[in-house]
Amino acid sequence: MNTPSSLEALIEALRCLPGVGPKSAQRMAYHLLQNDRAGAGRLADAMQRALVALRHCQRCNTLTEAEICSRCLSNRRDASQLCVVETPIDMNMMEQTHAYSGLYYVLMGRVSPLDGIGPGELHLDRLLARASDGVVREVIIATNFTNEGEATAHYLSEMLKSRGVSVSRIARGVPVGGELEYVDAGTLAQAFRERRPFAR
Amino acid sequence: MNTPSSLEALIEALRCLPGVGPKSAQRMAYHLLQNDRAGAGRLADAMQRALVALRHCQRCNTLTEAEICSRCLSNRRDASQLCVVETPIDMNMMEQTHAYSGLYYVLMGRVSPLDGIGPGELHLDRLLARASDGVVREVIIATNFTNEGEATAHYLSEMLKSRGVSVSRIARGVPVGGELEYVDAGTLAQAFRERRPFAR
Numbered sequence: 437m438n439t440p441s442s443l444e445a446l447i448e449a450l451r452c453l454p455g456v457g458p459k460s461a462q463r464m465a466y467h468l469l470q471n472d473r474a475g476a477g478r479l480a481d482a483m484q485r486a487l488v489a490l491r492h493c494q495r496c497n498t499l500t501e502a503e504i505c506s507r508c509l510s511n512r513r514d515a516s517q518l519c520v521v522e523t524p525i526d527m528n529m530m531e532q533t534h535a536y537s538g539l540y541y542v543l544m545g546r547v548s549p550l551d552g553i554g555p556g557e558l559h560l561d562r563l564l565a566r567a568s569d570g571v572v573r574e575v576i577i578a579t580n581f582t583n584e585g586e587a588t589a590h591y592l593s594e595m596l597k598s599r600g601v602s603v604s605r606i607a608r609g610v611p612v613g614g615e616l617e618y619v620d621a622g623t624l625a626q627a628f629r630e631r632r633p634f635a636r
Numbered sequence: 637m638n639t640p641s642s643l644e645a646l647i648e649a650l651r652c653l654p655g656v657g658p659k660s661a662q663r664m665a666y667h668l669l670q671n672d673r674a675g676a677g678r679l680a681d682a683m684q685r686a687l688v689a690l691r692h693c694q695r696c697n698t699l700t701e702a703e704i705c706s707r708c709l710s711n712r713r714d715a716s717q718l719c720v721v722e723t724p725i726d727m728n729m730m731e732q733t734h735a736y737s738g739l740y741y742v743l744m745g746r747v748s749p750l751d752g753i754g755p756g757e758l759h760l761d762r763l764l765a766r767a768s769d770g771v772v773r774e775v776i777i778a779t780n781f782t783n784e785g786e787a788t789a790h791y792l793s794e795m796l797k798s799r800g801v802s803v804s805r806i807a808r809g810v811p812v813g814g815e816l817e818y819v820d821a822g823t824l825a826q827a828f829r830e831r832r833p834f835a836r
């Protein structure tokens with residue numbers, strides 16, 4: 437091949453992006469070099485700046501530029517509730533509901549034995565310390581309803597309950613606007629088992 | 637939102653990549669910062685190095701680190717044939733066929749009035765000078781068979797023929813291994829119109 441080495445290095449480096457294989461990496465590299473050199477320069481800068489500036493919040497473990505993130509420092513949040521999510525994206529999703537005003541703990545992952553991620557790799561001792569600070573009254577587990585997310589939720593609830601912390605799990609069921617005809621049987625079975633009495 | 641500014645800047649900057657919208661940019665940024673900081677560092681470096689090192693070959697217009705690329709300098713290529721392609725990726729595709737040993741000219745685009753790209757924006761005067769060097773005997777147009785590619789091919793052939801340059805176009809037709817049942821009617825009509833006598 438006659439591909440220059442700096443171009444080959446860029447194509448190879450682009451493959452660190454999730455979902456980008458050799459073909460897309462090639463297309464991205466040529467697109468940037470042909471049509472958007474300014475954008476490529478900004479991207480390289482932004483990436484280096486983010487790598488230097490961002491670290492984990494000492495309280496909630498999300499990515500932040502400060503020692504403790506602004507949400508954890510806010511006095512408008514209810515510090516007695518602690519919601520555990522897998523990723524900062526999940527935390528943003530929860531925030532967009534405007535249904536929750538407590539604090540968060542971001543696991544930055546999930547228990548996934550197949551990927552070699554056990555409870556130790558997630559540093560759950562930090563969550564335990566956070567939940568045992570004397571202010572938190574309820575830990576709400578909002579990990580995904582995948583196999584790994586459910587296993588993580590189960591492990592966390594056992595760990596927290598054994599320390600006397602009150603633990604809950606967000607509800608499973610038929611999605612709002614969902615039609616029974618198009619909901620999978622597993623979800624429907626759970627929705628049936630976890631049915632709730634009508635409020636009077 | 638409580639997203640740190642360096643993280644927001646990275647998410648925004650990632651959107652210069654083709655096919656990456658706000659959701660994927662967010663997912664990419666968190667993935668890199670959580671799981672692959674080394675890869676992100678390498679990517680930022682590779683991008684800055686490529687932006688500095690790569691320029692256009694003075695003869696064929698492809699991306700290269702030298703004044704003139706190694707393919708144009710090779711004396712094992714047939715300098716009497718010049719194949720015109722839209723992008724360096726198309727050139728690589730042609731090379732992989734091992735069916736062509738001439739030289740190339742890379743347009744780095746196509747005539748596309750809707751995107752504001754006319755013949756002037758493609759710097760076709762450089763191609764004309766290249767094709768009129770006295771050594772080139774045949775220009776083979778291998779732009780895509782899209783509307784824009786066909787318009788580009790038509791424009792190029794008119795321009796080159798008016799200067800007395802011999803011009804050809806790669807063949808259209810049913811793909812090798814293709815079944816008539818699954819070929820679209822337009823392709824089949826072209827294949828019929830452009831049928832060739834069997835070699836004796």
